[in-house]
Amino acid sequence: MKKSVVLISVLMLGAAVQAAPYGPGLGYMRPPAPPRAAHLSKGPAAVANKGLDKLLSFLQKGAGDLKALAAFLDKEIAPYFDFAYMARAAAGRFWQRMNEGQRKRLAARIKRQFLTTMVERLGEYDRQQVRVVSQRLSPDGRVGIVTAAIRGTRGYPARLDFRFYRSKHGWKVYDVMANGQSAVVHYRQQFRDALYRRRAPRRSY
Numbered sequence: 001m002k003k004s005v006v007l008i009s010v011l012m013l014g015a016a017v018q019a020a021p022y023g024p025g026l027g028y029m030r031p032p033a034p035p036r037a038a039h040l041s042k043g044p045a046a047v048a049n050k051g052l053d054k055l056l057s058f059l060q061k062g063a064g065d066l067k068a069l070a071a072f073l074d075k076e077i078a079p080y081f082d083f084a085y086m087a088r089a090a091a092g093r094f095w096q097r098m099n100e101g102q103r104k105r106l107a108a109r110i111k112r113q114f115l116t117t118m119v120e121r122l123g124e125y126d127r128q129q130v131r132v133v134s135q136r137l138s139p140d141g142r143v144g145i146v147t148a149a150i151r152g153t154r155g156y157p158a159r160l161d162f163r164f165y166r167s168k169h170g171w172k173v174y175d176v177m178a179n180g181q182s183a184v185v186h187y188r189q190q191f192r193d194a195l196y197r198r199r200a201p202r203r204s205y
Contacts, residue, residue, distance in 0.1 A: 044164035090187035
């Protein structure tokens with residue numbers, strides 16, 4: 001089933017490195033080989049399709065108000081994502097050294113940047129279509145990858161991989177990869193660059 005590009009605006013914030021797919025509490029997880037075919041009306045694929053339908057419905061109303069779009073994304077789309085996990089993955093080993101306030105500020109900053117990018121990308125929306133083509137689950141069923149192919153890209157990625165894990169609140173997206181480039185890896189690099197700038201000694205001339 002084809003849908004206009006939606007959650008795809010989640011896309012990638014200019015990331016330029018291959019992702020190591022992590023799952024909360026699972027460490028490194030090798031992407032499962034295309035195993036048993038999973039029905040796309042169940043599991044994380046169903047969640048992805050629900051989010052796509054929700055955003056498509058909003059866009060079809062011709063919403064040109066960016067403030068209204070930003071409010072919609074924050075209320076209706078952001079809950080599909082685990083920004084706290086993204087923050088933890090971005091901070092890596094430094095996460096344990098951060099206090100609760102620092103962790104919350106980092107998660108809020110990532111969420112703000114993520115949603116701002118979505119608004120910018122959706123401003124370029126021109127009825128691109130996306131088709132959810134596969135769903136792959138880890139052997140224990142706790143982690144899944146939903147792959148979508150995009151037609152009429154005009155600058156959008158040709159492939160998106162939504163990485164989900166099963167939380168106590170249902171399936172949550174913890175990373176999105178566009179053509180092999182990861183949002184989480186991008187945030188990790190940003191975090192490390194910021195640390196380096198703070199630690200670099202100031203030079204006097």
